[in-house]
Amino acid sequence: LGKEIVHHDRISSTQTTAIEYAQEGCDHGTVIVANRQSNGRGRLSRQWYSDNDQGIWLSVVLRPDISPMKAPQLTLVTATVLAEVIEQISQTTPAIKWPNDLLLNNRKLAGILTEMQAEQDKIHYLVIGIGINVNQSYQEMDLSVREIATSLQIETGKTFHQTTFIQLLLECLERRYQQYLDEGFHLIKASWEQYAYKMNKEVTYQTGKAKQKGFIRGIAEDGALLMETESGRIDSLYSAEIDWFSS
Ligand code: BTN
Numbered sequence: 001l002g003k004e005i006v007h008h009d010r011i012s013s014t015q016t017t018a019i020e021y022a023q024e025g026c027d028h029g030t031v032i033v034a035n036r037q038s039n040g041r042g043r044l045s046r047q048w049y050s051d052n053d054q055g056i057w058l059s060v061v062l063r064p065d066i067s068p069m070k071a072p073q074l075t076l077v078t079a080t081v082l083a084e085v086i087e088q089i090s091q092t093t094p095a096i097k098w099p100n101d102l103l104l105n106n107r108k109l110a111g112i113l114t115e116m117q118a119e120q121d122k123i124h125y126l127v128i129g130i131g132i133n134v135n136q137s138y139q140e141m142d143l144s145v146r147e148i149a150t151s152l153q154i155e156t157g158k159t160f161h162q163t164t165f166i167q168l169l170l171e172c173l174e175r176r177y178q179q180y181l182d183e184g185f186h187l188i189k190a191s192w193e194q195y196a197y198k199m200n201k202e203v204t205y206q207t208g209k210a211k212q213k214g215f216i217r218g219i220a221e222d223g224a225l226l227m228e229t230e231s232g233r234i235d236s237l238y239s240a241e242i243d244w245f246s247s
Pocket of ligand 1: 012013014015016037039040041042043044046048050056057058059101110111112113129130131132
């Protein structure tokens, strides 16, 4: 990964640019990095505030020879790698909030956006976008997210060298990606669960109309969240609304 790294100062979104590259046939492992993004995108069509050069904003183009059904596993691979690298660099242990938000002190530190083009049983490309709030001060965080997001600088009082960070991130992603292809998902699943936010804790969630309580028990092979219901059954959740922050 990252044999080809395309570096921009300011672009709309590394994700959008990476998708264009992918459609034009760029190699597996191409990485697009930007110092700042004028129109960073998050999951669920949300905005991702990144018009500052204090964070890591990059997208990786992958062309894995796996079934499109398994694509969510690669997002979980990436979340695990992010947790490991952040821990190694900052000596703080982030939590992975299912499916793929990274939290420190209950605030969002990093996010992952995976987009792919596939047909039937073939993935043409999968673009994994990674955003990490690194050196922003509290004042530099966008007003609208200041109380729910955080940066490594805010949490540790230290500043971090971004190039070193990116190198380590790509190395670790390459290693875990290869391990995933060679050995399957089980090792990733185990590491993901070690970092899982609210693992074995009770949360309230809503599927359809009814509010329920359950204990988070981990993730399934297909990326579903495993929830033990009050009656002791294990449910697989795909897009349930979980009330993460009340207990
Ligand atoms: C989320 O938590 O909703 C996902 C955020 C993903 C942000 C990254 S920053 C690099 C890449 N380019 C984008 O426009 N988005 C992703």
